[in-house]
Amino acid sequence: MSLDPLLLSRIQFGFVISFHILFPAFTIGLASWLAFLEWRWLRTRDALWRDLYVFWMKIFAVSFGMGVVSGIVMSFQFGTNWSVLSEKAGNVIGPLLSYEVLTAFFMEATFLGVMLFGMKRVSEKLHFFATCMVALGTLISTFWITSANSWMQTPAGYEIVDGVFRASDWWAVIFNPSFPYRLTHMVLAAFLTTCFVIGGVSATYLLRGRHIEAATRMLKLSVAFGAVVVPLQIFAGDLHGLNTLEHQPMKIAAMEGHWRDGAPGEGVPLVAFAIPNQAAERNDYAIEIPRVASLILTHSLDGTIPPLTSVPADQRPPVAPVFFAFRIMVGIGMAMLVLVLLSAWMWKRGRLFDATRARWVLRGWRAMTLSGFVAILAGWYVTEIGRQPYTVYGLLRTADSNSAVSGAAVAFSLAVFAVVYVCVFGAGIWYLLKLVRKGPQAHETPPDTDDGEKTPARPLSLPDETLDAPVASNSHAATTAGGAT
């Protein structure tokens, strides 16, 4: 068997970035959630807000630490595996990526430290300010990294000199045509991911009769937030789709499994299910609903979109992964919508927070705890695989972007990555689950640097819970679940 370095490099990049993206996506939402919790605590002086703040801060610290560790690899991957892309597009995306690193570095060096370890050292207002700045910092990081990605999807503000991209207008580079849509869609996705983790954790506590007061409060917030933001996200996703139709029509055609034009006036059907057949240029086992895709994408019943066969076969993305990933993302979005609307209705009827009367809805929340992560990964697969066969859309082909490394070398590094990541991030995720299982504790002492043993540069040093010994006794459960037992 011959090892194809191009395919293996793509798998490796996908593997490494998929692991990495989970942690930043979670911390973007968590940082804003922490700012909200602290604001409530300072306004109401209700100690439960502060307990929740300390609880989620530990989870934030571990996730942030894992994100930093997995990010080390990211800043070198473009050079090791995609050296031609780096050489040709580095002039344009290099500064965007360095701005991202600088922002993250700056934040880590200043406000993160005050936020994680400074509760007992600075005034409450200054601490709240630090939390807000951390939340802002995660959003600025998202801004730069999304801008770099968007430029590769919809390049603008450049000129090509001797086969190399050069920036001619930085403003146009940064605010390229797909950037506002992608940024909005990504930030809302990160917020929703965190929202469903919080809601799912709360529902699990309610189902087990633990941390009742805290869980009720958090679930209320998740339902309220979700009821507003899930519809917003569906709207933003629709706008992002229309933008993609304008700039990357083949991605949309792959998402819709749309191979060729129908009869005039027939419009484009929505393919509910099918198995796309790339070789035969058609869908097998298709279930179609006439005219719905026209309605969604052109807002008319007989509008058309360019089909896959309108370009030569070597300019089409692989259809099946884009087609299925898109349906997974949309399916999760719809499930989220149903769940938040149902929960809102049950809340209005006063039944949501009763584990016996709302069992099925709470189980729904529990089942959906990690759904945001799946939706984010699926969404990224849609946009990244849908951009194929290009790295810089329409200008630089993926097959011309990779390094001249041997397939065996990439196979070796991919295998080592797989083993190390499973150990390292397996342990990290295990530790997060353990913190969640323990739950919020009443009147927990806020963390401190303990005479310098802990440090802002090491967010992972914040929680004291052990990695592999049994969970300690549960004081908050005893106090808050007391009424229920």
Place this chain on the structure above:
Amino acid sequence: MTLPPTETWLPVAWYAVIAFGVMMYVLLDGFVLGLGILAPFAEDEDQLDHMMNTAAPIWDGNETWLVLGGAGLLAAFPKVYALVLSALYLPVLLMLIALVFRGVAFEFRFKAKTLRRAWGIAFWLGSVFAAFAQGVILGAIVEGMPLQEGKYVGGAFGWFSPFSMLTGLSVMSGYALLGATWLILKTDGGTQRVARTLARPLTLNVFGFIGLVSAWLPFLDSRIMARWFEGGRFLWLFPVPLLVLAVTWALWRAVPRGDREARPFVLSLCLFLLGFVGLLLGMWPNIVPPSMTIWDAAAPPETQGFALAGLVVLLPAILGYTWWSYSVFKGKVAADAGYH
């Protein structure tokens, strides 16, 4: 006096920034990697705790210098970034994976109860591999990268040579020396005794490696040291080897002294600094020997200028904070301090 045009000085400025970043990384992370390499010499788990606690307050941020170096290199010298990282594919990825492994092992060892020993071994292995890979990368760059029409023609194992293996071992033993002298400074009791016992053999070791590498340099294809003997250069370059001799001698004498505990560590840092400066002087103005100069490799001024603007605003703040955090956490670490 007229200023030189931007396309002349911007690459020099960026070269200085990246050299500074690499130096910061080597000096700050070097001794922590050294602690990891020395982990098997700890007499028991408590002593390893003690060793790791000395680095606990400060080490993780060090890796951010490396990330900044990577992103900075992509922005300022995309050709170097593309060439070096892809040509040295295996050692670079080995280094990155080892750093990830070591980073997480460091944290989880403190949190683990039953698997404490296993995470300690992971910390040791990660440190050893990362240090060795860094030395191999250094050796391969110094040896020079054969290019044809701008493309690397050395093959997947072009970096593998007796010289790069030698530099791999040199960097490992150098880091181990930094680690041992750091422990003399930061600990007392049994841990300090172990560190003192190790420091003198390690000094000899490092001196031997510096001698071997230096003797080898004139025979490399990249002729990196040939320029040392061109024209009048030798006159103002020869203090470097003399200083290396003097520092090594001072270090040898400083190790057993009980009253000057910071001196061995400072002298070890000086050795690294001298080696680094000597290397840059030998390579200048090439960024990748034997023929790619910093001006050949530089991104166009609009790119270097835009990226430098952010750096000029944020870097002083980062440096200030790094300095502050070191001064807050200075002093000895008692044997029983640490994670609870």
